[in-house]
Amino acid sequence: MNAAEGIDIKCVGVTKTFRxxxxxxxxxxxxxxxxEVRRGQIYGLLGPNGSGKSTxxxxxxxxxxxxxxxxxxxxxxxRDVASKRHLGYLPEESYLYRFLSARETLDYYGRLFRLPxxxxxxRTDRLLEMVGLEAVEHRxxxxxxxxxxxxxxxxxxxxxxxQLLILDEPTSGMDPVAARQIKDLIADLGRRGKTVLLCxxxxxxxxxxxxxxxxxxxxxxxxxxxxxxxLVQEALTTIQTDALPEGVVAEIRxxxxxxxxxxxxxxxPRRRMESLFLEIVERARTEGLQTSGARxxxxxxxxxxxxxxxxxxxxxASSAAASAASADDDDAVTAPPAEVDAGLIDSLTRRS
Amino acid sequence: xxxxxxxxTKIDVTxxxxxxxxxxxxxxxxxxxxxxxxxxxxxxxxxxxWLLAATGLAGVTGMAVACSVGLAAIRGLLAGSxxxxxxxxxxxxxxxxxxxxxxxxxxxxxxIPTLPLVLDHDERLEYRVxxxxxxALGGTGLILSLLTIFLACGSICGDIESSxxxxxxxxxxxxxxxxxxxxxxxxxxxxxxxxxxxxxxxxFVGVLARTRATDQADRDAVDHQVLTARAAxxxxxxRPDEYEAAIAAAIRRLEEDDPDGFASNPAxxxxxxxxxxxxxxxxxxxxxxxxxxxxxxxxxxxxPTVQLQLKPRVNNVDIDLADVRFALWLNGRPWPxxxxxxxxxxxxxxxxxxxxxxxxxxxxxxxxxxTFANRNLVPAGETRPTAITLPPGDGLRLLxxxxxxxxxxxxxxxxxxxxxxxxxxxxxxxxxxxxxxxAVLLSLVIYFGxxxxxxxxxxxxTYNVVAESFLAAVLERLRAALEFALQFRFYDAGRMLLxxxxxxxxxVLPAFSDYDAVGSLSxxxxxxxxxxxxxxxxxxxxxxxxxxxVGWLVFDRRDLVRPNT
Numbered sequence: 082m083n084a085a086e087g088i089d090i091k092c093v094g095v096t097k098t099f100r101x102x103x104x105x106x107x108x109x110x111x112x113x114x115x116x117e118v119r120r121g122q123i124y125g126l127l128g129p130n131g132s133g134k135s136t137x138x139x140x141x142x143x144x145x146x147x148x149x150x151x152x153x154x155x156x157x158x159x160r161d162v163a164s165k166r167h168l169g170y171l172p173e174e175s176y177l178y179r180f181l182s183a184r185e186t187l188d189y190y191g192r193l194f195r196l197p198x199x200x201x202x203x204r205t206d207r208l209l210e211m212v213g214l215e216a217v218e219h220r221x222x223x224x225x226x227x228x229x230x231x232x233x234x235x236x237x238x239x240x241x242x243x244q245l246l247i248l249d250e251p252t253s254g255m256d257p258v259a260a261r262q263i264k265d266l267i268a269d270l271g272r273r274g275k276t277v278l279l280c281x282x283x284x285x286x287x288x289x290x291x292x293x294x295x296x297x298x299x300x301x302x303x304x305x306x307x308x309x310x311x312l313v314q315e316a317l318t319t320i321q322t323d324a325l326p327e328g329v330v331a332e333i334r335x336x337x338x339x340x341x342x343x344x345x346x347x348x349x350p351r352r353r354m355e356s357l358f359l360e361i362v363e364r365a366r367t368e369g370l371q372t373s374g375a376r377x378x379x380x381x382x383x384x385x386x387x388x389x390x391x392x393x394x395x396x397x398a399s400s401a402a403a404s405a406a407s408a409d410d411d412d413a414v415t416a417p418p419a420e421v422d423a424g425l426i427d428s429l430t431r432r433s
Numbered sequence: 434x435x436x437x438x439x440x441x442t443k444i445d446v447t448x449x450x451x452x453x454x455x456x457x458x459x460x461x462x463x464x465x466x467x468x469x470x471x472x473x474x475x476x477x478x479x480x481x482x483w484l485l486a487a488t489g490l491a492g493v494t495g496m497a498v499a500c501s502v503g504l505a506a507i508r509g510l511l512a513g514s515x516x517x518x519x520x521x522x523x524x525x526x527x528x529x530x531x532x533x534x535x536x537x538x539x540x541x542x543x544x545i546p547t548l549p550l551v552l553d554h555d556e557r558l559e560y561r562v563x564x565x566x567x568x569a570l571g572g573t574g575l576i577l578s579l580l581t582i583f584l585a586c587g588s589i590c591g592d593i594e595s596s597x598x599x600x601x602x603x604x605x606x607x608x609x610x611x612x613x614x615x616x617x618x619x620x621x622x623x624x625x626x627x628x629x630x631x632x633x634x635x636x637f638v639g640v641l642a643r644t645r646a647t648d649q650a651d652r653d654a655v656d657h658q659v660l661t662a663r664a665a666x667x668x669x670x671x672r673p674d675e676y677e678a679a680i681a682a683a684i685r686r687l688e689e690d691d692p693d694g695f696a697s698n699p700a701x702x703x704x705x706x707x708x709x710x711x712x713x714x715x716x717x718x719x720x721x722x723x724x725x726x727x728x729x730x731x732x733x734x735x736x737p738t739v740q741l742q743l744k745p746r747v748n749n750v751d752i753d754l755a756d757v758r759f760a761l762w763l764n765g766r767p768w769p770x771x772x773x774x775x776x777x778x779x780x781x782x783x784x785x786x787x788x789x790x791x792x793x794x795x796x797x798x799x800x801x802x803x804t805f806a807n808r809n810l811v812p813a814g815e816t817r818p819t820a821i822t823l824p825p826g827d828g829l830r831l832l833x834x835x836x837x838x839x840x841x842x843x844x845x846x847x848x849x850x851x852x853x854x855x856x857x858x859x860x861x862x863x864x865x866x867x868x869x870x871x872a873v874l875l876s877l878v879i880y881f882g883x884x885x886x887x888x889x890x891x892x893x894x895t896y897n898v899v900a901e902s903f904l905a906a907v908l909e910r911l912r913a914a915l916e917f918a919l920q921f922r923f924y925d926a927g928r929m930l931l932x933x934x935x936x937x938x939x940x941v942l943p944a945f946s947d948y949d950a951v952g953s954l955s956x957x958x959x960x961x962x963x964x965x966x967x968x969x970x971x972x973x974x975x976x977x978x979x980x981x982x983v984g985w986l987v988f989d990r991r992d993l994v995r996p997n998t
Contacts, residue, residue: 099992136994139599139994142599142602142603143602143603144598144599144602144603144992144993144994145992145993145994146990146992162605162606162607163605165603165604165605165606166605168603170599170600170603172596172599172600174596176595176596176597176598176599176600177597177600178523178526178527178597180526180527180530181523181526185526189519189522189523190600190601190604191514192514192515192516192518192519192522193516193519193520193601193604193605193606194604194605195514195515195516195605196514197514198512198514201514234600237600247603
C-alpha cells in the first residue's frame with residue numbers, strides 16, 4: 082500500500098511563530114507538531130484555550146504559513162486549491178456576511194465550489210431543512226442568534242459534500258438538541274468513510290465520537306492515541322448489573338475480600354443530563370408546543386447520507402438546467418478527491 | 434354566507450400581503466409601491482403647474498428605479514458559477530447594504546436632480562448649463578471615488594478583521610481570485626453608478642437647456658459652444674524655420690553673454706527663452722501684422738463655420754481695457770466685409786470670445802491662416818496704440834465641431850469609469866496589505882495624488898527648477914540639494930530633496946488631469962476617442978494591473994490570522 086493512500090492530514094514538525102511589525106518573534110503558537118489523520122477517522126484535537134489548536138487548523142487550511150515543518154492535506158499542500166474542493170470547514174465563530182440571508186450565504190459558498198446553480202439550489206434546500214432554518218431562510222444572517230448562525234456555518238461547511246471536514250467548536254452556542262444532531266451527523270459522516278477533524282472543548286463529544294485524539298498544550302501535542310488507549314484505566318474493573326439488594330452487595334464485598342481486594346465502590350449510575358434534556362424536548366414537541374427562531378433540524382441531507390447525492394443529484398439537477406451545467410461544473414460536484422501528491426506524503430512519512 | 438366568504442377573503446388577502454412582505458421580494462414590492470406613489474405625485478405636481486418640483490421628483494424616482502433595474506442586471510451578469518463571480522456579487526450586495534455606501538448613494542441620487550433647483554435663474558443659460566455639467570459630473574466623480582475607497586477597504590479589511598475570510602479562503606478560491614472578485618464587483622457597481630449619473634445629467638441638462646436663454650447669443654453659446662463636441666487646433670508659426678532659428682540664435686547669444694550662468698542650468702535657460710519667445714510670438718504690436726496657421730482642418734469644411742476662440746489682453750494698464758480692436762484676414766482675404774468695407778473687430782479684454790469664421794476660407798489642404806492687425810486706439814498721452822497679447826494656451830485657438838454632445842458625454846463617462854477602476858484597484862491593493870485606517874489613508878493619498886499630480890507636477894517644475902525634461906528636473910534637484918548641503922544650507926538641501934521625492938512620486942502616480950474629460954465636456958470640447966482608449970489602456974488597465982500585482986504579492990504571503998484569534 083502506497084504511503085500516500087489513506088492519509089488525509091499529515092503534519093511533520095510543524096512550528097508557527099507569530100512576529101511583530103519589526104519581524105521580531107512574538108508568540109510561538111505551535112511547536113514541532115506531528116499529526117496523522119487517516120481517511121475515515123474522526124479525529125479529536127483537544128486542548129485548553131491558547132494551546133495551538135486553532136492555529137494548527139489555520140495552517141491546515143493554508144490561511145497561515147508554518148514557520149517550519151511540512152503539511153499535507155488530502156495529499157496536497159494546504160494552499161493547493163485542488164484539495165480544498167473536497168474540504169469543508171466550520172470556523173470556531175460563525176464569521177458570515179451579516180447582510181446576506183441564510184439562503185444567499187449558502188449560495189455564495191456554493192459558487193466558490195463552482196457548483197451549478199441547480200445543484201446549489203437543491204443542496205441549499207436540503208441543508209436549510211437539515212439545520213432547521215428553512216422558515217427563516219430569507220432573513221439576514223445578522224439578525225440570527227449565535228446558535229442559528231452556527232447552523233448556517235455548519236451548512237456552508239457541508240455544501241460540497243466534503244471528504245474531509247474540519248470542525249472548530251461545532252456545538253458552541255447550540256442548544257443540546259442541535260448539539261445532539263451535530264454529533265449524530267458527525268457519526269453518520271464517519272460511517273460513510275468521511276474524515277472529520279474535530280476541535281472542541283466538549284470532552285464528552287470527543288469520547289462519544291472520536292477514533293483518535295491528540296491533546297495539545299503550549300503549542301505541543303502532549304498525548305495522542307485512540308480513546309481506549311488514552312482513557313482505559315487498567316487498574317480498575319467495572320461490573321454493571323440491574324439494581325442489587327444490600328445483601329447481595331455485602332456478599333460481593335465478601336467475595337472480593339476473600340480474593341484480597343479491599344477497595345470496592347458501589348454506586349447507582351446517573352443518567353446523563355443530555356439524555357434527560359432531549360427526552361423533555363421531544364415530549365414537548367409531540368405535545369405540539371410552538372417556538373420561535375430555529376426549528377429543530379430535520380434529517381441529515383440526502384446528499385450527505387450518500388442517498389441521492391453525487392451523480393444522482395447532478396442528473397436530477399441537469400434535467401432542470403441541462404444547458405447551464407457544463408462538464409466542468411459536473412466535475413465540481415462528482416469528481417473524486419484530487420489526485421494526491423504521493424511524493425509529498427512519502428517525504429513527510431520518511432521524515433516522521 | 435356572503436359575509437363569511439367576504440371575511441375569509443379578507444383574511445386570505447391580509448395573510449398573503451404579510452407573506453409577501455416577509456418574503457424575499459418585500460423590497461421589490463415596497464419599491465414598486467413607492468415608485469407608483471411618486472408617479473402619482475409627479476402627475477399632481479404637473480397638474481398644479483409646479484414643473485420644476487415635478488422634474489426633480491421624477492428625476493429622483495427615475496434614477497432610483499434605474500438603479501434597481503441596473504443592480505438586477507449586474508446580479509444577472511454575475512450569475513455564473515465561479516468564485517470570482519461569487520465574490521463580485523457579494524461585493525455588490527455589500528455596496529448596496531453598507532450604510533456608508535448607502536449614504537453616499539443617496540447623496541448621488543439627490544445631487545444630480547436637485548442641482549438645477551439651486552442655480553441662479555438670472556445667470557446666463559450658458560454658464561448654468563456649464564455649471565450643471567461640471568458640478569454634477571465632478572461631484573459624482575468625487576462621491577464615487579470616496580465610495581469606492583471605503584467600499585474596497587471596508588470589504589477586504591472587514592473580511593480579514595472579522596475572520597470572514599477564513600471560511601472564504603478555505604474554499605477552492607485562489608487569493609488572486611478573491612482580490613479580482615472584489616475589484617470586479619466594485620468596478621461593475623461603479624459602472625452602474627456612472628451610467629446613472631450620466632443618464633441623470635443628460636436628462637437634466639436637456640431640461641435646463643430648453644429653458645429661456647438671456648438672448649440669442651446666449652442660446653447660440655449653449656447650442657454651439659457647450660452642448661457640442663469640438664476639436665481644438667492650436668496655432669502654428671507661419672514661418673517655423675525662421676522662428677526656430679531665432680530661438681536658437683537667442684540661446685547662443687545667452688550662452689556667449691553669460692557662459693557661467695548658462696552652464697549652471699542649460700535646460701532651464703533653454704526653457705525660459707522658448708517660453709519668452711512664445712509670448713512674444715503671440716503678441717501683436719502696433720507696427721506688426723501677425724499670422725497664425727491652423728492646419729488639419731479638412732474635416733472642418735463640412736460645417737458652415739469654424740470658431741476662432743480668443744482671450745485677448747492689452748499690455749497698457751492705464752487705458753480702458755474694455756475694447757481690444759483688431760482687423761482680420763483669412764488666408765490673405767479681409768474678413769468680414771460689409772458693403773465692400775473691411776470691418777474691424779472689437780472684443781472685451783480678458784474675456785473669452787468666439788468668432789464664427791466661414792469655413793469656405795479654409796484652403797484645399799485644410800489650412801487656415803489667420804492674420805491679425807492691431808487697430809487699438811492711441812491712448813491719451815501715447816503716440817502708438819497698445820499691443821495685444823493672445824496668451825499661449827487658451828488665448829488663441831480654432832475650434833470646429835466634430836460630433837454631438839451625447840456621444841461626448843458617453844466618452845466622458847468611460848473616462849470617469851476608468852479613473853474609478855484605478856481608485857478601486859488602489860483601494861483593493863491597499864486593503865490587501867494594510868489595516869482599514871491605513872488602507873483608507875493610503876488609498877486617499879493615491880487618489881488625491883492622481884487628482885492633483887498634474888497641477889503639482891507643473892507647479893514644482895515651474896517654481897523650483899526649470900528643466901526641459903523630467904530627468905533633467907530630477908538631476909537638477911539632486912545637484913542643487915548636494916550644492917546646498919556642501920554650503921551647510923541644510924534647510925534648502927532638505928527642501929530640494931523633498932522636491933525630488935515628490936517629483937518622482939508624482940511622476941509615478943497617474944495624472945487624472947491628463948484626461949480632464951469633465952473639463953472638456955463642460956466647455957464643449959471633444960473628448961477624443963483616441964484619448965478614451967489611451968485612458969482605458971493606462972488608467973483603466975495598466976495601473977490597476979500594476980497596483981493589483983503589488984497588492985497580490987503581499988496578500989499572497991500574508992498571514993490572515995492574528996495571534997490572538
